[in-house]
Amino acid sequence: MFANRAALAATSEHKLVLDCLEAGIRAAHPQSVIERTVSVVDNTLHVGEREYDLDDYDRLLVLGGGNAAGHVAAALETCLSDRIDDGLVVTDDPVSLSRVSCVEGSHPIPDGSAVSGTAELLELASDATTDDLVLSIVTGGGSALLPAPAGTLTLSDVQAVTETLLRAGATIGEINTVRKHLSAIKGGRLAVAASPADVIGLVFSDVVGNDLGAVASGPVSPDPTTYGDAQAVFDRYTIEPPEPVVRHLKDGCQGGHPETPTEDHPAFASVDVHVLADNGTALESAAEVAHEHGYEPMILSSHVRGEASEIAKVHVGLAEEALAAKRPVEPPAVVLSGGEATVTVSGDGHGGPNQEFALSAALELDAAGVVVGAVDTDGIDGNTDAAGALVDAELLDDQESAQAGLAQNDVYPHLEAAEALLRSGPTGTNVNDLRVMVITST
Numbered sequence: 001m002f003a004n005r006a007a008l009a010a011t012s013e014h015k016l017v018l019d020c021l022e023a024g025i026r027a028a029h030p031q032s033v034i035e036r037t038v039s040v041v042d043n044t045l046h047v048g049e050r051e052y053d054l055d056d057y058d059r060l061l062v063l064g065g066g067n068a069a070g071h072v073a074a075a076l077e078t079c080l081s082d083r084i085d086d087g088l089v090v091t092d093d094p095v096s097l098s099r100v101s102c103v104e105g106s107h108p109i110p111d112g113s114a115v116s117g118t119a120e121l122l123e124l125a126s127d128a129t130t131d132d133l134v135l136s137i138v139t140g141g142g143s144a145l146l147p148a149p150a151g152t153l154t155l156s157d158v159q160a161v162t163e164t165l166l167r168a169g170a171t172i173g174e175i176n177t178v179r180k181h182l183s184a185i186k187g188g189r190l191a192v193a194a195s196p197a198d199v200i201g202l203v204f205s206d207v208v209g210n211d212l213g214a215v216a217s218g219p220v221s222p223d224p225t226t227y228g229d230a231q232a233v234f235d236r237y238t239i240e241p242p243e244p245v246v247r248h249l250k251d252g253c254q255g256g257h258p259e260t261p262t263e264d265h266p267a268f269a270s271v272d273v274h275v276l277a278d279n280g281t282a283l284e285s286a287a288e289v290a291h292e293h294g295y296e297p298m299i300l301s302s303h304v305r306g307e308a309s310e311i312a313k314v315h316v317g318l319a320e321e322a323l324a325a326k327r328p329v330e331p332p333a334v335v336l337s338g339g340e341a342t343v344t345v346s347g348d349g350h351g352g353p354n355q356e357f358a359l360s361a362a363l364e365l366d367a368a369g370v371v372v373g374a375v376d377t378d379g380i381d382g383n384t385d386a387a388g389a390l391v392d393a394e395l396l397d398d399q400e401s402a403q404a405g406l407a408q409n410d411v412y413p414h415l416e417a418a419e420a421l422l423r424s425g426p427t428g429t430n431v432n433d434l435r436v437m438v439i440t441s442t
């Protein structure tokens with residue numbers, strides 16, 4: 001999977017980190033997830049523990065979006081073959097599909113092609129009737145890849161808001177509270193459009209804690225947040241959004257636009273949502289690989305969040321404790337963690353949260369026998385062509401310059417010079433960040 005794997009597998013510890021990362025990503029790939037969780041037996045569709053009688057429906061539609069949506073649709077086409085009648089997904093990782101249209105859009109900043117794809121998707125949803133079953137693919141990246149500017153808002157309003165909030169280091173919950181209130185599809189509005197059809201949400205979660213209202217901004221899930229909450233996000237980060245956005249939110253607060261639908265909206269009576277894969281899927285599979293190699297695996301948490309460079313210091317502290325006091329785990333061990341590292345951008349450099357995590361870890365590490373890898377499981381960390389990086393205590397020749405790079409949010413060049421970048425290209429899935437730390441006593 002990592003194109004430069006051979007160059008990076010310098011020692012057995014480096015190789016183990018790579019094996020764990022690859023196993024985690026593979027376990028969360030739609031092809032293997034759908035194979036494990038969705039099947040059709042005698043015209044009954046099984047999703048997780050639930051069963052749906054396909055004889056009850058005239059048409060089966062597949063609608064959705066996100067980084068992994070094309071691969072999920074492909075896996076559904078394999079599983080449901082000619083039962084799928086129509087559909088459309090918007091993704092930045094397009095695949096060739098036979099029954100479902102695959103529209104390419106851009107991520108993390110939405111583009112015009114995604115806007116027209118999403119408009120077409122909403123039309124298909126609105127045409128659905130009580131005799132239809134909609135399989136709604138909801139995967140990370142869907143917030144950017146399913147843009148439907150509400151009312152008189154334009155794509156450039158939505159682009160500006162997305163860019164500013166990402167740069168400010170707002171949390172995904174905060175960003176999506178805003179996006180849901182500027183959109184005709186997010187925050188449950190796709191479920192409303194598809195009503196009265198039955199809807200099955202198939203979720204690949206890239207959100208810590210799997211908040212269904214946050215994954216891809218919850219197109220088929222109720223939304224408890226309000227226009228007022230969206231305004232409060234801008235206030236919190238002292239951001240002045242474009243004037244049409246200010247007006248839209250103000251009008252919304254005054255009842256000029258409908259609120260996003262809450263749990264008691266009748267549309268949700270015919271919606272079932274299933275989380276098919278999440279960060280835990282990747283962590284558990286990586287832990288199995290560690291165990292198979294004779295290392296004690298410890299899944300620290302799938303809920304780690306915060307500033308990437310600070311999270312790295314906590315991880316290094318944990319490795320030092322394990323080496324010095326054999327706690328909380330005794331080496332040889334593999335500590336695994338997931339969640340979402342963020343970067344508050346103050347410089348103007350090139351990099352991403354997993355690369356900042358890795359470079360910060362490399363700066364902090366002085367113990368031999370510790371190797372650390374971190375990736376965004378979608379294969380694209382930040383605004384770069386790398387998934388993340390693999391580091392150890394000996395990586396950096398010039399610590400001072402690397403430290404300056406970190407301060408400038410310009411970590412990519414340092415990791416590239418040290419030949420530490422992990423390159424996979426788009427992986428076909430997205431279950432958030434995966435970090436692997438191999439700890440061996442020397």
Ligand SMILES: O=C(O)C(=O)CO
Binds near residue numbers: 139141176207216
């Ligand atoms: O990546 C996105 O689309 C989110 O908003 C979180 O899933």
